[in-house]
Amino acid sequence: MPAPAGLRRLFDPRGVVVCGASSHPGKFGFVALHNILSQGFEGRVFATNREGESILGVPTARTVSELPADAPLDLAFVCTPAAANEGLLRECAQRGIAAAFVTSGGYGEAGEDGRAEEAKLVELAEELGILLAGPNGQGVVSTPSNLCAQIVAPYPPPGRIGVASQSGNFVSSFLNYAVQTGVGISRAVSAGNAAMVTVPDYLDYYADDAETGVALAYVEGIADGRAFFERILSVARRCPVVLLKGGATAGGQRAAASHTGALASDDRVFDGMCRQAGATRAASVEEAFEAAATFATQPLPAGPNVAVLTTAGGWGVVTADAIVASRELVLAPLAPDLLAAIDEELPPRWSRNNPIDLAGGETRDTIPKVMELVAAHPTVDAILYLGLGIQSNQAALMRAGGFYPGHGLERIVAYHERQDARFAEAAAEISDRWAKPILTATELAVAAPDNPGPAAVRASGRLCYASSNRAVVALGHLYRYARWRQRRGLG
């Protein structure tokens, strides 16, 4: 297991040198330097280039050894050809560089010779005491240091999700979702061939990282399943872990005599392993991101009881179906005292049941008031809030409809937009106050992301779910993890 000191230098280096920087904007050696410079990295930036030319305003040296003697170097971002890397690592070690991210290909992914080269490189790095990330990886992102050391886009907003992936493209996918939803990233790394540092190594670092609240990983081939299980279990005790798994693994031979063996598909065994280890397994990339985003931004529910708060009937019904179908979350009936308290706030036509359908009976302060009553009640562990943004959607039509701002439209539009923003803010505040998850779902999150409702959810740092079904799935993941902890005395 690599020492955390090297990982600290990888994610929060005082200075970075891009090795093999290029003046050609189509080359990775250019893109890496560009991305580091353009996203405002907090440390010093250096580069090497065979010609020693200045690139993007950065004067380069021909070799690492020729860089200024006082350059505070912690991380080498390596874009040089594989053949150059042994010599490069030796130079890096002499300059006290603790971590190298190697993007170069031609290693383990490139057949037997490549595997041998990779093993040699790892051996050398170990001997030199350098943490070797990659090779054949896309890079590393670390928002606490404004570090965008990667050969691809995007750079995500800051947040508490730590990403590690065996596929660099899945890092980009997760970061794209972070950009879209506003639920941000602490660290992200493409493990590449994971020659020295594996995905569980990164997750282990995230588990103790003050900047990270949830670990999100994509894995495919797992060399040693038993060790993987032990590592994931250890991480899950310290922080939530969301796993997305790709590909059927090498199944091995099934003994003909055993029915148990015939039923033991790799997927079923992996699934059981995840549940045992306390890891959340997601079925798709968006489900994985949304689960992680929920862990990162909502408190864990203490139990399975969900109250649905809706301004319209149909949504509540569909959401109730999804809760019941989850077979883990519970649509608990409203306690008599809660029912009586809500009666005080609404005209008699409201649903008087869970889902709590306000049935259009709300006045200016009804939604925050009812939400507060429900969240405060000890029989409720979580709330799903539906219907945010309807009025602002109408307001948008009024703004664009040709009559605005006359006919009293300016005033009503402002009122609607203010109300939706207020409701979103109230959901976050009430959730914080009672330490209970409150998930807001509306398709306007994607249909009209600038709608003041979803926009205010984003501003509160939380995810606005594109459908109540997706919110139910995410909440189910939180509940399962909370229950896993409770049953094992982990609090």
Place this chain on the structure above:
Amino acid sequence: MPTLSEAASKALLATHGVPVPGERTAATVDGAVEAAEQIGYPVVLKLCGDRIAHKTERGLVRLQLADRAAVEIAAGELLGAAQPSDGDVELLVAPMLRANRELIAGVHRDPQFGPCVMVGIGGVLAEALGDVAFRLVPITPTDAEEMIDDLAMRELLEPFRGEPAVDRGELERILLGLSDAARSEPRIDSIDLNPLLVVDGRPIAVDALVELVD
């Protein structure tokens, strides 16, 4: 892969707390009749041996034998059906248990994750349904509880057709016993309890097969 006979498999698993029917073995027709008289009719008769892994496919299981004459005929036929390649064989005489529900449980050695305990919905549709859950050995009582809850058809464990609910505690103990067996006996490659018959709510391994590592 070498296997233990059904009788030897059950004897081994019984030491790990897996409930098995009160059965007897017999070498001869007379011995089988004597065993049946003691167990009480109706009985089941099986031809059993270390090298016989698939009795049903070979017609080596006779169910619902209601009296002495039926046992005599079946015992004679089964002994006559033994082939030289079966090696040493014996007759297994078991009470005929009745149940509406069948579960399946076992141990499987996964190439990546090593030995795993399995529980699932059994019966003729077991493989088509694939309603099973796995955990890596060793499992805790909490793991045992949770893997049962993983089953999509876990409602089948509730009161059913006039029968009481499946004794969850007993089922959990069986899974813990399988985990214990797999951990403490490295010669075990896999275990099949199929079916695990639910008799008055209690799961009982009416068939068992232990495969040994080569």
